[in-house]
Amino acid sequence: xxxxxxxxKFGLEKAFQFLYKDPENNLIxxxxxxxxxxxGEFPSQRAAVRAAFTDPENAYYPYVRHMINEVDPDxxxxxxxxFFINANLVGWDKQEKLRNQYHCNIPWAILLDPxxxxxxxxxxxxxxxxxxxxxxxxxEIDDIIRQGKEMGVYLYIYTGGEPLVRKKDIIKLCExxxxxxxxxxxxxxxxxxxxxxxxxxxxxxxPAISLEGFREATNSRRGSGVYxxxxxxxxxxxxRKLLYGISSCxxxxxxxxxxxxxxxxxxxxxxxxxxxxxxxMPVGNDASPELLPTPEQRETVYRRIxxxxxxKPLFAMDFQNDAEFVGGCIAxxxxxxxxxxxxxxxxxVFIHYSDSNIREKTLLETxxxxxxxxxxxxxxxxxxxxxxxxxxENPMKLRAMVEKTGAKSTDMQSPxxxxxxxxxxxxxxxxxxxxxxxxxxxxxxxKARENxxxxx
Numbered sequence: 001x002x003x004x005x006x007x008x009k010f011g012l013e014k015a016f017q018f019l020y021k022d023p024e025n026n027l028i029x030x031x032x033x034x035x036x037x038x039x040g041e042f043p044s045q046r047a048a049v050r051a052a053f054t055d056p057e058n059a060y061y062p063y064v065r066h067m068i069n070e071v072d073p074d075x076x077x078x079x080x081x082x083f084f085i086n087a088n089l090v091g092w093d094k095q096e097k098l099r100n101q102y103h104c105n106i107p108w109a110i111l112l113d114p115x116x117x118x119x120x121x122x123x124x125x126x127x128x129x130x131x132x133x134x135x136x137x138x139x140e141i142d143d144i145i146r147q148g149k150e151m152g153v154y155l156y157i158y159t160g161g162e163p164l165v166r167k168k169d170i171i172k173l174c175e176x177x178x179x180x181x182x183x184x185x186x187x188x189x190x191x192x193x194x195x196x197x198x199x200x201x202x203x204x205x206x207p208a209i210s211l212e213g214f215r216e217a218t219n220s221r222r223g224s225g226v227y228x229x230x231x232x233x234x235x236x237x238x239x240r241k242l243l244y245g246i247s248s249c250x251x252x253x254x255x256x257x258x259x260x261x262x263x264x265x266x267x268x269x270x271x272x273x274x275x276x277x278x279x280x281m282p283v284g285n286d287a288s289p290e291l292l293p294t295p296e297q298r299e300t301v302y303r304r305i306x307x308x309x310x311x312k313p314l315f316a317m318d319f320q321n322d323a324e325f326v327g328g329c330i331a332x333x334x335x336x337x338x339x340x341x342x343x344x345x346x347x348x349v350f351i352h353y354s355d356s357n358i359r360e361k362t363l364l365e366t367x368x369x370x371x372x373x374x375x376x377x378x379x380x381x382x383x384x385x386x387x388x389x390x391x392x393e394n395p396m397k398l399r400a401m402v403e404k405t406g407a408k409s410t411d412m413q414s415p416x417x418x419x420x421x422x423x424x425x426x427x428x429x430x431x432x433x434x435x436x437x438x439x440x441x442x443x444x445x446x447k448a449r450e451n452x453x454x455x456x
Contacts, residue, residue, distance in 0.1 A: 009081055009085050012077075012080060012081050012084065012085060013077060013081060015030055015033075016073065016076070016077045016080065018030070019068070020068075020073055023065070023068050023069075027053045027054070027064070027068075028053060028054060030053075031046070031049060031050050031053050031054075034046060034049075035050075052064050059309070059310060059311045059312055059313055060313060061313075062313045063273075063313035063314070063315070066271075066273075066313060067273065070238070070241055070271065071241050071242070071243055071273075072200060072203075072240070072241040072242065074203055075200065075203045075241065075242060075243060076243070078178075078203035078204050079181060079203070079204065079206065079243060082154060082179055082180060082181045082204055083154075083155070083181050086154040086179050086180070086181075087108070087109075087153075087154040087155045087180075087181060090152070090154070091108070091152035091153060091154050091155075092108075092152065093152065094150075094151060094152025095107075095108065095151060095152040095153070098151055098152070098364070102364070102367070102368060103376075104333070104367045104368045104372065104373060104376050105332055105333030105334045105337075105367055105372060105375065105376045106151055106152070106153075106333060106367060107148075107151075107153055107333045107334070107335060107336050107337050107367075108153065108155065108335045108336065109153065109155040109156070109157055109335065109336045110144065110145075110148050110153055110155075110156050110157070110336065110337060110338075110339065110363075111156075111157045111158075111159050111336055111337070111338040111339070111349050112136065112141065112144060112156065112157075112158060112159070112338070112339040112340075113134075113136070113158070113159050113160050113161055113163070113338075113339065113340045113341040114135065114136055114141060114158055114160065114161070114163050114165075114166040114169065114170065114341065115134065115135045115136070115160060115161045115162070115163070115165050115166050115341050116133070116134040116135070116160065116161040116340075116341040116342075117133075117135070117160075117161050117162065117165045118160060118161050118162040118165065118187075119162055119165060119187075119189060119190060120162065120187055120189065120222055120223055120226065134340070134341035134342045134412065135166075135341055136339070136341055136343065138169045138172065138173070140343070140358065140359075141169070141173060142173065142176065142177075143358075144339065144358060144363070145173065145177050145180065147362060147363045147364070148363060149177070149179075149180070151363065151364065154179060154180045154181065155180065155181050155183070156177075156180055156181070156182050156183070157182075157183045157184070157185070157336075158170065158182065158183070158184040158185065158186075159185050159338070159349055160185070160186075160341075161341060162186060162187055162190065163184050163185070163186060164184070164186050164190040164191065164195070165190070167190060167195055167198075170182070170184070170205070171195075171198045171202060171205075174202040174204050174205050175202055178202070178203075178204060180204060181204055181206065182204055182205045182206070183206050183207075183208060184205065184206070184207050184208065185208050185210060185247050186207050186208070186209055186210065187209070187210050187222065187226070187230070188207065188209035188210070188229065188230040188233040188234070189226060189229045189230065189233065191207065191209075191233035191236060191237065192236075193236060196233075196236045196237060196239075196240050196242065197240070199237075199240070199242055200240045200241075200242060206242075206243045206244060206245070207237070207244050207245075208244070208245045208246065208247040208274075208276060209230055209233065209234065209244065209245070209246055209247065210246075210247045210248070210249075211227075211230060211246055211247070211248055211258070212248070212249075212254060212258070213248070213254050213257040213258045213263060214227070214257065214263065214266075215227040215228075217254055217257060217258075218230065231270070234270045234271065234272070235270075237271075238270070238271040243273055244271075244272060244273065245272055245273055245274035245275055245276065245315075246267055246272050246274070246275040246276070247275070247276045247278065248275060248276070248277055248278070249277075249278040249279070249280055250277060250278070250279065250280065250293065250301055251280040251291040251292070251293065252280075252290065252291050252292060252293050252294060252297060253291060255293055255297050255298075255300070255301055256297075256300075258277075259277070259300070259301050259304045259305065261308070264308050264312060264314060265312075267314060268312065268313060268314050272314060273314070273315065274314065274315040274316070274317065275314060275315075275316050275317070276316075276317045276319060277301070277305060277316065277317065277318045277319060278319045278320070279293070279298070279319065279320035279321075279392070280292060280293065281350040281391070281392065282421070282424040282425065283350055283351075283352065283416075283421065284411070284414065284416060285414045285416050285420065286414075287424065289424045289427075289428070292428045294431070295431055295432050295434075295435040296435075298320075298321070298432065298435070299435055299439065301318070301321070302318065302321040302439065305318045305321070306318075320388070320389070320392070321386065323385040323386070323388035324385035324386075324443065327380060327385075328379055328380030328381065328382070328385060328388045329375075329379055329380060329381055329388045329389055329390060331347045331348035331351065331375065332347035332348070332371075332372050332374075332375020332376065332379065333347070333366075333367050333372050333375065333376070334375065334376070334379055337366075337367075337372070339358055340352075340410055342357070342410065342412060343357045343358045343359045344356070344357050344410040345357065345358060345361075345363075345366045345372075346410055347371060347372060347375050348391075350391070351390075351391055351398065352409060352410045352411050352416070353371065353402050353407040353408065353409055353410065353418060354371065354407055354408065354410045355369050355370055355371045355405055355406065355407045355408070356369045356371070356372075369405075370404070370405035370406070370407075371401065371402075371405040371407045374401040374404060374405055375390075375401070378390065378397060378401065381393075381394045381397045382394055384436055384437060384440045385440060385443075386432075386435075386436035386437075386439050386440045386443075387429075387432070387433065387436045391421065391422065391425055392425050392428065392429065393425075393428075393429050393432060393433075393436070394429065395421075395422035395423075395425040395426055395429055396422070398418055398421075398422055399418050399419060399422050402418035403418070
């Protein structure tokens with residue numbers, strides 16, 4: 001660790017110690033210090049943070065106090081140091097150096113499946129199609145993280161399968177790589193008291209619990225009693241003052257329920273700190289295209305989430321509709337990539353084609369493979385940020401990349417051709433395009449007015 005990094009890490013730790021001595025008064029002093037040493041950079045972001053710290057009418061005013069008062073101080077400090085110092089300040093410089101040196105994508109986060117096994121059998125789960133016999137060994141995951149850190153990656157996200165089937169290894173990896181943040185998409189049913197205590201001990205593990213909505217919707221898809229077990233897990237985490245969030249996938253069947261104000265308020269009441277909304281993807285030979293939202297449904301989801309973000313204390317990310325904030329598709333290593341339990345490196349957790357395996361190539365070699373270079377050279381796949389995906393909104397782009405690079409399906413049980421997958425998206429893309437154009441043009445006009453106001 002360089003001297004400057006050590007100073008920054010030490011400074012952030014001291015800032016948190018100072019904050020906890022007198023949160024109300026010291027919050028303002030901290031943002032004053034940040035302004036003083038910012039050199040004028042990021043004015044809009046600093047203004048937003050100041051408003052959240054100081055304005056009782058701001059939606060995130062209670063959110064900030066919720067986090068300070070309801071998250072264990074050691075957990076919050078560890079996550080903040082690992083995220084802001086390691087994953088961003090330190091990591092970004094390493095990533096940029098390699099991007100410039102090799103003219104390829106270098107990820108900010110790595111998603112990986114420790115196992116394809118799961119303790120549930122959810123209706124329509126594409127992960128289950130891999131079967132339950134595939135696993136990355138502890139040493140393989142450890143080596144992925146080692147290689148990742150050499151490239152500047154300090155954020156690792158477990159998917160599956162159900163990652164917590166491997167909870168002992170996951171805790172060991174948290175211990176060994178205490179400078180990283182580990183997020184985990186989980187059904188939540190394996191978060192018992194013992195595991196929650198381990199989370200509190202290692203401090204750098206954050207679960208995102210999958211919910212389909214309320215009791216009836218969750219239990220009908222995931223099994224009887226699952227909703228009740230998830231609520232118990234949320235209570236365990238809150239009791240120990242641990243960070244956690246929610247993951248919800250919206251379809252034509254459940255979009256209204258899981259974007260309702262009632263659902264949002266329930267999550268706030270249960271102490272969740274964030275929610276990731278995912279658009280349904282018709283992945284797999286047996287996927288149901290009729291579950292794809294209509295243009296009107298997707299637009300309503302878009303508007304509801306943005307409305308809630310402006311007035312409710314829960315941080316929401318809308319994976320498909322927030323592309324404008326990250327410049328389009330982030331897959332293919334541009335900001336993230338995915339490694340399945342067989343070691344295949346997919347460009348996206350939803351797009352199961354690969355020309356590389358971590359048992360045969362290094363991560364850096366994979367980033368320079370034909371498929372990942374095709375992503376690098378093709379991004380953004382659409383100038384309209386409401387049409388970011390090379391599969392869902394631009395299916396001709398995925399067809400072309402797979403054909404050009406010779407990438408193969410990584411589905412072990414029922415390989416799906418790119419043409420079969422994309423054919424399920426063709427009609428959706430055509431129907432969505434006019435609405436996407438309408439929304440994006442209005443959004444550009446809004447941003448132009450906002451920028452003009454800032455310049456005055």
